[in-house]
Amino acid sequence: MSTQIISVLVEDEAGSLTRMSGMFSRRGINIHSLTVSPSEKEGMSRMTIVTTGDEREIEKIEKQLNKLIEVVKVNILDKNTSVVRDLCLLKVYADKENRAEVLEIANAFKSNIVDISIRTITLEITADPLDIDRFVETMKNFGIKELFRTGVTAISRDIEKKSGG
Amino acid sequence: MSGGLKGTEIVVKCLKEENVKNIFGFPGGQLIPLYDQLFEETDIRNILVRHEQGAAHAADGYARASGEPGVCMATSGPGATNLITGLLNATMDSIPVVAFTAQVPTKAIGTDAFQEADTFGITMPITKHNFLVKSTDHLSWTIKGAFKIANTGRKGAVVIDLPNDVQQKTSKEYHHGEVKFAGYNPSIVPNPLQLKRIAQKLVEAERPLILAGGGVILANASEDLRILAEYLGAGVATTLMGKGAIPENHPLSLGMVGMHGRLGANKMINNCDVLFVIGCRFSDRTTGWGLESFAPDAVKIHCDIDSSELNKNITVDFPLVGDANLVIKDLIKFIKKYEDVKKDTNIWRKRVNQLHGMCEECETIKPNGKLTPENIIKTINDFLDDNAIVTTEVGQNQMFAAHYYVTKKPRQFISSGGLGTMGFGFPAAIGAKVAKPDSQVLDIAGDGSFLMVCQELATAMAENIPVVVAILNNSFLGMVRQWQELFWDKRYSGTKLGTIPDFVKLAESFGAYGERVEKASDIEKALKNAFDSGVVSVLDFKIESETNILPMIPPGGRIIGRIFV
Secondary structure, three states: OEEEEEEEEEEEEOOOOHHHHHHHHOOOOOOOOOEEOOOOOEEEEEEEEEEEOOOHEEEHHHHHHHHHHOOOEEEOHHHHHHHHHHEEEEEEEOOOOOOOHHHHHHHOOOEEEEEEOOEEEEEEEOOOOOHHHHHHHHOOOOOOOEEEEOOOEEEEEOOOOOOOO | OOOEHHHHHHHHHHHHOOOOOEEEEEOHHHHHHHHHHHOOOOOOEEOOOHHHHHHHHHHHHHHHHHHEEEEEEEOOHHHHHHHHHHHHHHHHOOOOOEEEEEOOOOOOOOOOOOOOOOHHHHHHHHEEEEEEEHHHHHHHHHHHHHHHHHOOOOOOOEOOOOOOOOHHEEEEOOOOHHHHHHHOOOOOOOHHHHHHHHHHHHHHOOOEEEEOOHHHOOOOHHHHHHHHHHHHHOOEEEEEOOOOOOOOOOOEEEEEEOOOOOOHHHHHHHHOOOOEEEOOOHHHHHHHHHHHOOOOOOOOEEOOOOOOOOEEEEEEOOEEOOOOOHHHHHHHHHHHOOOOOOOOOOOOOHHHHHHOOOOOOHHHHOOOOOOOOHHHHHHHHHHOOOOOOEEEOOOOHHHHHHHHOOOHHHHHHHHEOOOOOOOOOOHHHHHHHHHOOOOOOOEEEEHHHHHHHOOHHHHHHHHHOOOEEEEEOOOEOHHHHHHHHOOOOOOOOOEEEEOOOHHHHHHHHOOEEEEEOHHHHHHHHHHHHHHHOOOEEEEEEEEOOOOOOOEEEEOOEEEOOOEEE
């Protein structure tokens, strides 16, 4: 069982999101995260779904997605050849005593400070989801007040073909 | 006048372009505009059912008998929700049905208005696709798209939800020609390379077996299937849905496989060296539960129009996507090229022929003049002509029918396979009779199933649709009782129906013909009386309460496991 990222190009029709998520629940497949956004094609959206499954299960999901009328293209993204990003907004407790330490770690993770109050600091980080997991784990030591993650979005890299040969 | 067409005029125009001649429906407040449009329409017969579920099943039966999409309609809210069972029934058996449901006016959607239901949301997971039409401008495109989706690729039910104002407003927009969807282009042409490999495997087989499912019937591929089987010397077993894919009196026919399948068919599945499965989705009722022991030694070939069925339940050696008709036609061509390397299958063919003629389990119940399901169905076999259509309800009656009724042509055995819907057979028979008015149509029913939909006797009387219902009346919900007897210590919880109602009087109260039959010697006469009566008929065959349908693979068992005889 491994985490898989599925990128789906769908027609913008009322209900396409329900139809898509309904397929997952009906087939008993868990969705870890789901993002929907406009795509480069007019009238079409891109959904990025993160789920777990072995090769065979992912193949089943791919086929079931392809059966949906609004689905135009399904891509199973290879993590090795894709850029994967998640955005996290995190409000962490930081008082006088540990504020410096929080900021130091925030800096180390290259996160941005987006708000500060007397008792909290709000940080923003855009990174690979695994890096964000580590960031969140570390911040837990100080106490997390609120946490938001957008869910994964991903794009494949264009690998230049070797010429000659 | 602004010009253009009213929404309901667009609906009717589209229906005519789709060659729709019959609609099964039931009106209601929000559906009045469409009913009004159909009031003086002479080219489309508007059949009033007495419950919306009957409309969906009748449209389904119509589609199965005719090969054309069935059409039904219902009002908003409860009308639409009453269609649900029938729509899922059609989708699970890949039957093209287009359903129109009325909806509250677009402005009222979301206000919890009177008779408002989220039909679009409710029908999404039970149909192949569905639409909520928000503007009359989109109506013609939607209807044409709906028929395309319902009737191409792997077929299924499609719902079009029509708000009241969309029915009444006018529009100048009318879509001509084919509707195209960016994400829908079902691939039905089989891959020639894979076909070639499959053809090679088939000619190399010494013990070839074909397992034909409902896809063969839906693709009208039965005739070519027979040619392929004869050429290969392959036995042909079928699923419940595939019954009729090969004439069951053909010497290569082995009958139905699976949980209640023929012993011979199940045996041969496990003895073949190449298993060619076409238009079948390997349901658990077909395979039994030990999937690894299904045809364990065979090279498995699986062809289906729906790629998501390939390697879904059973992993196969040669998967192939394609329409059954094209697959079989192309295979015949390829196989003829390999004539010189074709293995001799004569020994196997003889075994198949032997098993065809022999039905061990059929002999276990001796004909003793008693009224038994076997006697009744065997008499029905002799009585009906070659064009007759038999429908079934669900339960013991269905399995008795599957076992003993000899289906000679495709589209003449109509049964609820995937969903197993009690109350399907009678309205489906009405739909089939509308599609084929010159054919004898008979529903092999159970007392429990028939009572669920007996109000459609009014439909059949009012619309002059003379079908015959043959109730195998055991005063029980027989199949559940059988399970309770065999696996639940004979605790007949909730299954005893008793002798309520008097089915003869029930029939007569509708003006229908009713007759009770208690002796085997009276079966044929009763059938004759029913078909001669010229009206819808109910034959109440009083059979023993605790009759079992055997053989069966116990739940959790394997196809080669213990079989009750």
